[in-house]
Amino acid sequence: MLTRMSRAIFIFPTERTGLLRSLNQTWLRAKFARIVVFYRHMFLIPGRSYDGPLPPLTDAEIDLSKRLSDHVWLLAGAIGARSLTSAPESLERAGAYIEHIFRSSDYVPQRQEFSVETFSQAQRTVTSDSIRFPTVKHTAFNVIAEKSGASSSSGIVVVGAHYDSVYDCPAANDNGSGVAALLEIARLLRPLVPTKTLRFVAFTNEEPPFFRTEQMGSYQYAKSCNERKEKVAAMICLETIGFYTDAPNSQQYPHAVFDLTFPKTGNFISFVSNLQSASLLRQCVGTFRKSVKFPSEGIAIPEQIKGVDFSDQINFWRFGYSSIMVTDTAFYRYPHYHEAEDTPDKINYDNLARVVSGLASVVGELCER
Secondary structure (H helix, E strand, O other): OOOHHHHHHOOOOHHHHHHHHHHHHHHHHHHHOOOOOHHHOOOOOOOOOOOOOOOOOOOOHHHHHHHHHHHHHHHHHHHOOOOOOOOHHHHHHHHHHHHHHHHHHOOOOOOEEEEEEEEEOOEEEEEEOOOOOOOEEEEEEEEEEOOOOOOOOOOOOEEEEEOOOOOOOOOOOHHHHHHHHHHHHHHHHHOOOOOOEEEEEEEOOOOOOOOOOOOHHHHHHHHHHHOOOEEEEEEEEEEEOOOOOOOOOOOOOOOOHHHHOOOOOOOOOEEEEEEHHHHHHHHHHHHHHHHHHOOEEEEOOOOOOOOOOOHHHHHHHHHHEEEEEEEEEEOOOOOOOOOOOOOOOOOOOHHHHHHHHHHHHHHHHHHHO
């Protein structure tokens, strides 16, 4: 005997099809939501994101905010676009500035140089039926500053940020904010006597046309660590960390289902890793939440999710090193991503100071564990 529901489906095939489609969509959304919750909570992200009025800046954080602003205005204002393909002289100036700031914090910076071939737009030849771009060889370089650990067998903690820009973009947030944070974390940890060796690395060539190629500075660096058989215990990638807003629905995600478990307001800093780096992610988020009253989210998810591997941590994953990305989520929040409007005035330096203060504690603790 047919039940009432089955008779209705049999008698009204159009409604049956729509009902089944609706049920399938609802089931799939619910299943995917459970998967997201599973990935978020199976790794037991410690603590809770801060939720409340932000406390006033301390005197140290006021000074830090000013220093961060100075770095970003120099990199994205005075120097501007800094790309090997469109502004190689400016890229060289940015690298020299980073070396200068490291020296002022009592580090001895070193360059890791490597050869790169690019197409020259300036030397292109145009005929009636073609445009030819000759190849040009460049010497690109990463800038490295190190604080030796007390125990050579304890491993190495790497903190990195890319200092190049995408083509003609001034790149204040992507990634002047990350470089400024790198420089200030190095300064804040100057008195530290770490157990693990601590390295600060400013990477070149993260942006297109080098992204996902062996010409990325981070690929060259991670490869050299692997060749030297170095024990990189952790890598922290600082990527686009300066934009925060309390505007409703200002935060986007790779899939609408993330809205079910994550905030819709883009006022937090995020910690992101692949599944293999989940333990490092837990440790970093836990320390950050204990150290500073600022909203934070953390998730370890597969690399196939759009954006998870969109920075230099991808190359450390390639060589089997645990690595996480710290980010304001870039194009999922920031309206000026990879645009000429990515200028220093878009950065919230007070919030960036709060984040950098917390990250200094994260890096310091990593060096002791």
